[in-house]
Amino acid sequence: MTASSQAVATSWLQTDASILYSTDLNDQPWKGAGGPLLGLLAWPDTIDARDWLTPDGQRKRITTLSAASEVDNPYFSVNRNWAKTRTNRINVNVGLTLTPMSWANLRTNLGVDNYSTRTEVVRDPESSLGFSSGGTLDQNNSxxxxxxAQTLLNFNRVAITPDLGFSALLGNAINDQRTDGAGATGTRFLDPTFISINNTFNRSAINRITQRRLVGVFGQGQLDYKDYLFLTVTGRNDWTSTIPKGVNSFFYPGVSGSLVFSEAFPSIGRFMTGKLRAAWAEVGKDADPYSYAPSLESKLTSYGGYGTGFTGPNPNLRPEFAVSKEVGAELSFLDGRLAVDGTLYRRETRDQIVKNVRASYGSGYILINLNGARTRTEGIELSVSGTPLQTSDLTWDLQANFTKARGKVLAMPSNLPEYYSSDTWLYGNVRNGMGAGLSTMSLTGWWYLRNKNGELLIDPTSGLPIRDTNFTDAGYDRAPDFLIGLSNTLRWKQFSLSALLDIRKGGDVFNATEHWLTQRGLSTRTLDRWEPRVVKGVLRDGKENTDNPTSNTIVVVPAINTSYYLSMSEELFIEKDINWVRLRDVTLSYALPNGIFGTRNASVFLTGTELFLITNYSGSDPIVNGNTAATGGSGGIGIDYGNFPMPVGINFGVRVGF
Structure with missing residues (x-):
């Protein structure tokens, strides 16, 4: 819910205020290991999965195996293993604008964003996830x-000459963040059907306060010549609490310019309007709180006390910087009925802070944050919009957006060979490993060994390919070649119909679900398990890199030698060059008469989302993320392990304005 108001107190004082309240409940089952999708795929088709409870509310078993060994009933997983997050947020903003003189105005804005989040994660004691611990309940309240707060002093344009003008602004900004968190973990449920921290035998609790403050001052000056040539220079200096004193003050400038050539050359302006633009900017960034000084936390061991955590301090931490360069053009034809906007850009980082790098255990810590990474991202963005049809009652608008971007790691701190987020090590031996020279969307893993000619190396004793036992790069890249978004809007009188089509070309996806099914004999690719075969490759007998390597002739029958499937490398399940065409949403709306029920405007709408998908991906849906957005970076994008596809949604709503 949102409410806002404005008031003119005097001729030189204006006020405005807004308030927003929202509440959000995210109730979802597990994905990946122990999730209901894997349980559904592995569930015996001779047993009705809907019959999942005993009369006394316990899990209905289908074998005499332990709960940790028996596949979880998917209905049981949905109802008994889950993660719930509820967030209540209130955002209040108050602003004052003072114009005591004609040549300047002062604008001050104060905003407070308060939100509380309660998270509960449950692993039922009768499930494969919670059996060993007797059930687990994690609770967190924050x-x-x-x-x-931001204050801007705007200086209105001053004419230096009849053709040349100057305007400027000065400002300061203060951002103060504080989070108070209280978490508790309980294990060994006393009553397996009652979810409460009071129903656990072993309990532990922890409180944490996180604070961060950033203060900045900034300025901007702009020159304009005849309203068609513009030059803007900016500068900002920040002081942060998350970087050691002495280097916690950092300055970053920027410059941009534009030429409205249709105004500069009137002969061109008769046919079109157009602008060329270019920009160079540097942006500084600080670190996460408590990255440079040691912090203590209570220990839950036998004798308690306090000690340092897993992440060690880095007293030499310094700000990271990114330099962006871009050029672009805006063109408009046919009195604005056809428009083109294009941008070429490049962004390079230096001294980038790499979080949670594995440290030497001799340091006393497991993780540490380091400066020193360099990355480069470059790409093109192109937008074409138009109105092919326009009458008094009927209008057809369309827009096409094209995006192509590539990211590359140029250097790693301390010549680190690989960096990865442990949260992305979701299945087998594949993770989002990155290193110098690799894509920022790369995957590293234990791939098959090959000789100098790229032929598979075969174990002479088994006839099966040999896997590396180190994480290496094999050229896998989850980044798409390009993305296209097509939107169409038809308006007829009070009706409006809009649709958004999403197109993706290229990018690799790791189908870990298919690997999991194959190792259990549940994939269609195991139907020929009784057929003898010879794996194409050369024996690792010392001759593999000579001019005459020994070709493999060892016959393998997968149904007899089950290692054929169990030792399969995950690289066989990384699907390359995945494309899709998906209908993101379709909305039909109707604008009600103005003033109805005392409203300024009102409309009703019906929206359908994810209505169809065309793809060459063999899994359920290639738009996957094995993690959440909280993981950061490229995270688990393109790692499909027990993920549900995007759901089809039907929404009905009412929009009202007063």
């Missing part, structure tokens, strides 16, 4: 307060 309250976050973000205070933001």
């Amino acid at each position: 309250v976050t307060r973000n205070l933001a």
Whole structure:
């Protein structure tokens, strides 16, 4: 819910205020290991999965195996293993604008963003996930307060000459963040059907306060010549609490320019309007709180006390910087009925802070944050919009957006050979490993060994390919070649019909679900398990890199030698060059008469989302993320392990304005 108001107190004082309240409940089952999708795929088709409870509310078993060994009933997983997050947020903003003189105005804005989040994660004691611990309940309650204040002093345009003008602004910004968190973990449920921290035998609790403050001052000056040539220079200096004193003050400038050539050359302006633009900017960034100084936490061991955590401090931490360069053009034809906007850009980082790098255990810590990474991202963005049809009652608008971007790691701190987020090590031996020279969307893993000619190396004793036992790069890249978004909107009188089509070309996806099914004999690719075969490759007998390597002739029958499937490398399940065409949403709306029920405007709408998908991906849906957005970076994008496809949605709503 949102409410806002504005008031003119005097001729030189204006006020405005807004308030937003939202509540969000995210109730979802597990994905990946122990999730209901894998349970559904592995469930015996001779047993009705809907019959999952005993009369006394316990899990209905289908074998005499332990709960940790028996596949979880998918209905049981959905109802008994889950993660719930509820967030209540209130955001209040108050602004004052003072114009005591004609040549300047002062604008001050104060905003407070408060939200509380309660998270519960349950692993039922009768499930494969919670059997060994007797059930687990994780609870976390956090309250976050973000205070933001900004003051701008705007100097109106001053004519230096009849053709040349100058305008400027000065400002400062203060951002203060604080989060108070309280977490508790309980294991060994006393009553397996009652979810409460009071129903656990072993309990532990932890409180944490996180604070961060950033203060900045900035300025901007702009020159304009005859309203068609513009030059803007900016500069900002920040002081942060998350970088050691002495280097916690950092300055970053920027410059941009534009030429409205249709105004500069009137002969061109008769046929079109157009602008060329270019920009160069540097942006500084600080670190996460408590990255440079040691912090203590209570220990849950026998004798308690306090000690340092897993992540060690880095007193030499310094800000990271990114330099962006871009050029672009905006063109408009036929009185604005056809428009083209294009941008070429490049962004390079230096001294980038790499979080949670594996440290030497001799340091006393497991993880550490380091400066030193360099990355480059470059690409093109192109937008074409138009109105092919326009009458008094009927209008057809369309827009096409094309995006192509590539990211590359140029250097790693301390010549680190590989960096990865442990959260992305979801299945087998594949993770989002990155290193110098690799894509920022690369995958590393234990791939098959090959000789100098690229032929598979075969174990002479088994006839099966040999896997590396180190994480290496094999050229896999989850980044798409390009993305296209097509939107169409038809308006007829009070009706409006809009649709968004999403197109993706290229990018690799790791189908870990298919690997999991194959190793259990549940994939269609195991139907020929009784057929003898010879794996194409050369024996690792010392001759593999000579001019005459020994070709493999060892016959393998997978149904007899089950290692054929169990030792399969995950690289056989990384599907390359995945494409899709998906109908993101279709919305039909109707605008009600103005003033109805005392409203300024009102409309009703019906929206359908994810209505169809065309793809060459063999899994359920290639738009997957094995993690969440909280993982950061490329995370688990393109790692499909027990993930549900995007659901088809039907929504009905009412929009009202007062």
